Amino acid sequence: MTIVLTLALSLVAPVAAHAAATSGPKMDVPAATIVTADGVVLWSKNPNDKRRVASTMKMLNALVVRDHAKLDEVVTVTKKRLRADVWA
Secondary structure, three states: OHHHHHHHHHHHHHHHHHHHHOOOOOOOOOOEEEEOOOOOEEEEEOOOOOOOOHHHHHHHHHHHHHHHOOOOOOOOOOHHHHOHHHHO
16 A cells, blocks of 8 residues: 555656646646645645545545455445444
């Protein structure tokens, strides 16, 4: 995971540097934010828009499964476990 994150950050760094030097990257997206590894926001577009986090949730779910189950294991999630207050 660290290697993937490092590679992703190394690919974003040149774009982030360019964004800081200009008015921002030309992205045809409704909302985006470029952040350094230490949390400094370099550029953002509509940062306060409410957006769904589907891709992020898929990645988090994959990490949880990787750490707590075998990839060929069938896992059943009960309605009780789906309740938001169970995770709090």
